[in-house]
Amino acid sequence: MFKWMHSRRVAASGGDAPARMDRRDMLRLGGMAAAGTAGVAVVSVTGAAAADAAAGAKVVLGASNDAEMSVTALSSATTAEALRVSNVANGGAIRADNAPTSNLPVIASTSSSAQPAIQATGVPVDVGGAIAAAGNGPALDVQGVAVFSRSGLVTMPAGQRVVTVNVPGGLTASSGAIALQQGNGALVAAAIPDPATGTLAIWTIGPRTFPSNLAWFVFG
Numbered sequence: 001m002f003k004w005m006h007s008r009r010v011a012a013s014g015g016d017a018p019a020r021m022d023r024r025d026m027l028r029l030g031g032m033a034a035a036g037t038a039g040v041a042v043v044s045v046t047g048a049a050a051a052d053a054a055a056g057a058k059v060v061l062g063a064s065n066d067a068e069m070s071v072t073a074l075s076s077a078t079t080a081e082a083l084r085v086s087n088v089a090n091g092g093a094i095r096a097d098n099a100p101t102s103n104l105p106v107i108a109s110t111s112s113s114a115q116p117a118i119q120a121t122g123v124p125v126d127v128g129g130a131i132a133a134a135g136n137g138p139a140l141d142v143q144g145v146a147v148f149s150r151s152g153l154v155t156m157p158a159g160q161r162v163v164t165v166n167v168p169g170g171l172t173a174s175s176g177a178i179a180l181q182q183g184n185g186a187l188v189a190a191a192i193p194d195p196a197t198g199t200l201a202i203w204t205i206g207p208r209t210f211p212s213n214l215a216w217f218v219f220g
Contacts, residue, residue, distance in 0.1 A: 151217040154202065156186055161207045167218050170198040175220045182213040191216060 059065050059072075076082035087093045096106045111117040122137035149168050156163045171193045179191035179202045186204035193200050202214055 148217065150219070152215075153182070154214050154216060156202070156204060156208065156212040156214055158210050159207050161186070161189075161204045163202050163214065165200040165202065165216055167193070167198055167200050171195040171200075171218070172220065175218060177216060177218045179214050179216040182215055186212040186214070188214065193218065 074083055085093045098104070098106045109117040120139040122139035125131060125135050125137055127134050152165070154163055154165050172195055175193045175195065177191040177193050177200050179188045179200075181188055181204075186206070186208045189203045189205045191200060191202050200216060200218060202216060204212070204214075
């Protein structure tokens, strides 16, 4: 463009005199350069926005990211956490939602070791006043139905005073258990875990003349 303006000046002067750019030419040149730069900027931003939603694109912090139909996976060889999220203000650290028609839980966590799949720790509570032993505040808030695989309902047959339950996942020496009668059933005398067989023996005070339902729960 500058070469073309230089040639025009030379032709207008009728010789090889040095070309001169007046104020109008300089403004015109600056405006065309600015327009070209703006065009490049628009293309760059538009390209980034389109790539942001495509599979394989980088996650953009401080913006909504859409992976469309792709699964986003994160793996790490660190001995610490693979992903750490914290909020230094007054908000939460993580929120997860799924669709009303989803066939999977909002969060699924599976442990391949002896460590628990999820550990929740409440705020520390020190000894003092009515607090005889240190501990922690609420670590879990369940607003709805809770389901536990190591609990259930068993029927005590008529004429018996003990029934045995196979506990999923087995038992250890530190496992505990509780059992309660349901309705006007047999009164529970004891719930005894057996780590060797992985069973729970529920005893009632005496045999009943009709079947009785007993609820049981194992922890640890």
